[in-house]
Amino acid sequence: MQDTLAPALLRHFGKATDTPGAFERLLGAELLSDVVFVDQSPIGKTARSNPASFVGAWDTLREIFANAPLSKQRGYTASKFSFNSGDGRCPTCGGSGFEHVEMQFLSDVYLRCPDCDGKRYRPEILEITIERQGAEMCVAGQGAEMGSDPNSGYRRAPKPGSPTEWGSDPTSAVSVKTQTTRHLNVADVLNLTVSEAAQLFKDDRDVLRALQPIIDVGLDYVKLGQPVPTLSGGEAQRLKLAGFLAEAAKSIAASRQALARRGVLFMFDEPTTGLHFDDIAKLMRALRKLQDAGHSLLVIEHNLDVIRAADWLIDLGPEGGDAGGEVVAYGTPEEVMLHASSHTALALRDYAAHMGVVHEVRDFSNSKLLKKELLAHVLPALEAKNSIQIINAREHNLKGLSVNIPRGKFTVVTGVSGSGKSTLAFDILFNEGQRRYLESLNAYARSIVQPAGRPEVDAVYGIPPTVAIEQRLSRGGRKSTVGTTTEVWHFLRLLFVKLGTQHCIHDGTPVAPQTPDSIAAQLMKNFRGQHIGLLAPLVMNRKGVYTELAEWARPRGFTHLRVDGHFLPTTAFPRLDRFKEHTIELPVFSLDITPANEAQLRAALSRTLEHGKGVVHVLSGLDGLSQAMQAGASTAGIGRLSVFSTLRACPVCSTSYAELDPRLFSYNSKHGWCPDCVGTGVKLSKEQRQVFDDSVRDDDS
Structure with a gap:
């Protein structure tokens, strides 16, 4: 399914995909409108992506906040409540609620934003609230003792035999529901679970329609604002299914009849992995909703409940690996269950027997059985399960050596000098283990790390990843030390x-943050009467092609990017050398530094600091720059560059410093x-x- 059918259908519909496996013909694709492969791969990498935005519920919720009385009074629109764009989100974290700390060769770290405390929005936006009614359970009755918390809403059970013991008086323990009014801002709504939000917004049809698919797939416990990168593989797969269910719900007309159109083929790879039986039942109901909407489902699955609920089964086998790859049986679950040699049929019969149903087995005369030549490929691997088996090794001076080395044991290879000990241990065992590991990497990684040649040996079975500790000091060069060798x-x-703690190179003062006003004052003092350009650093000494930066800058009105000192147009942006380090800056504004332009300078500086994440590059001495750009000449040697940072600057001499790098x-x-x-x-x-x-x-x- 993954290597042949899915790529073939994707190619049929004109989508980018890998080359499909070999096949003769593809029939029936014209009956479909599209194909979707739903696997357990992550949905996204940004912390701003969450379940509410994925199913489209957040658009409706933003409209609800935009219609709040205080929002109308302030003139707020729905865009103010977006954490993906606009000026309503926190400027420090960009609406994610977390700051991304790059840890170079270690896993990156996400820290709660110190400005918004993880709430994603500016304080003025959090002042906008909406009212919703929520139900709260409580117990009321005559003479009942209240709990230690007067706001808990629950009664403590009386002591046995007391006059107020539950059951002695019909009115002593009565469960009632009380309606409570909750005032919620956008951060509070994002902190709600899906089930809580469905209860609070039960009267908002559009919100409930968007959230219902998440409930249907059993993800009602996740929060609306939970970042999707934190979801497990199974949760990500079910959230994708919820997104398709939401799309299917939109396609149903007001008459509740499905629109006449060709359906989509959805492919799932073991969607029940790691799910509880109750969650599997919810998943099956969700899959049926997709089917009721006119779509088709193709599922790889081992769960017997899912297999029994299928409309059609295709059982492959008869065994795994080289002994598989054939259609053993096909038909309805009831028909496949009667097959004599199918492992799936046997499991279905055992399952039915435990349920009190007995099936009579039919013998299929044309059933596929294991042949001796297929067993010949399987048995050697089984024998090598608990040992490393080397067969007919002829490397160097080894003469058809065959040996079994037990795994999990302390094994010593001994013999006189030159007897072939190193050949057996390093040239065969170590090199073969490393070669097999490198073959699992992609082609680019294999091109960098050249694998060792295949040794002269017929077969090696049961070999694990290998590590060789040789009698040499180091593989490093002249600058290699104990610290670098041990990493x-x-x-x-x-x-x-x-x-x-970083210190100033001029006076030794610890470096500290500075305000944009301080930078503006320095620019007015140091560059008075000069024409300068303000540039935002986007990439600093990093390898890559970075064509996406030009595509990002062009629709935002930026005509050029400064790459390694050269001003390059964002239209027809050249492909950079991916193996070379590049510094890319965004030219934001240029102006004359005069008292009359101070307001313009502060506005341009604020915009540049926003794009540069607290750092601005000032290019002065621009004589001849415009002429060189018009003539298409090199601009690398024109201008002097000064760096100013709101994050790192000396409080004594005002010298700014770039972000520290492990390099x-x-x-x-x-x-x-x-x-x-x-x-x-x-x-x-x-x-x-x-x-x-x-x-x-x-x-x-």
Whole structure:
């Protein structure tokens, strides 16, 4: 299904896909309108994506907040309550509620936003509230003792034998529902679970219609604002199903009749994995809703309840691996259950027997049975299950050696010098284990790490991932140390970046944040009477092609990007060298620094800091820049660049500093090494420096 049918159908409908497996013909695709493969892959990578926005419920909720009295008084529209765009979201975290901390070679960390405390919005937006009625259970009756919490709404059970014991008086314990009014802002709504939101918005038909599919697939416990990257694979798959159910609900006309159109083929890969039996029942009801909407379902599944509920079964086998790949049986579950040699049929009969139903088996004369030649491929792998089996090794001086090495045991290979010990251990066992691991990587990774050649051996079974500890000091070069070999230094570099205190290089004062007003005052003082350009750094010394940045900037009115000092147009943006580090800046505004333009400067500075995430690059000395751009000449040597940061600046001399990078603490990187010794710690000649640094010019001394 994954390698042949899905790619073939996707290609039929003109969608990008992998090359499908070999097949003769594809029939019946014209009866479908589309094909969707629903797997357990993550839905998205941004923390702003959540279940409410995925099924379209958040659009309706934003309209409800926009119609609140205070919103109308302030002139707020639905866009004010968007956490994906607009000026209503928190400017620090961009509406995600978390700050993304890049940890380089470790997993990235998400910290709660210190400005909005994870609520995603500015304080003025959180002042907008709506009222909703919620039900609360309580117990009331004569003489009942209340709980220790007067607001809990529950009564403590009286002592046995007391006059107020429950049951002694018909009115002593009566369960009633009380309606409570709740005032909710957007952050409160995002913090609701789906079931809580369905209860509070039960009178809002559009909201309930969007949330009902999430309830149908058994995800009523997730919160509306839960980031989708935190969902498990099974939850992500069910949320995708909820999205399709929401689309199917929109296609139903007011008469409750399905619109006449060709259905979609939905493919699912084991959707019941990890689900409770009650959740499986909910999932089956949701799948039936898709079917009732005119769609078709194709499911890979081992759950017997799902198999029994299918309209049609296709059983492949008869065994796994080389002994499989054939259609053993097909038909309704009742027909397949009577097959004599099908493992699925046997499981269905056993399941039915436990349910009190006995089926009589029919013998199929044309049924597929295991052949001896198929068993010949399976048995060697079974025998090697608990041992590493080497068959007929002829590498170097080994003469048709066959040996079994038990797994989980302490095995010693001994013999006189030159007897083939290293050939057996390293050239066969280690190289074959590494080669098989590298074959599991993609083609790009294999092109970088060249695998060892295949050894002269007929077969190696049961080999696990291998590690070789040889009699050599290190595989590193001249600058390799104990810290780099054990990789401790990589973690220490990251520790200095994340927890270290940066000091000014001029006066030693600890670096601290500064305000945009302070930067504006410095610009008015240092560049008075000059024409300057304000640029927002988007990429700093990173590898990649970055064509998406030009596609992002072009519709927003930005005509150029400054790439490695060159001003390049966003239209027909060239493809950059993906293996070279690039610095890309966004030219936001240029103006003359005069007292009359101070207001314009502050507005442009605020916009530039927003795009540069607290950092602005100021380009001065722009004489000849416009002429060079018009003539298509290089602009790399024009202008002087100054960096100003609201995050890191010296409070004494106002010198700004760029964000710290672990490469600054590496003596193997040009960003951090001493330019004279190139990170070796010794004085080098020009020829010696060129061995480590390919950027050394011929005119360098």
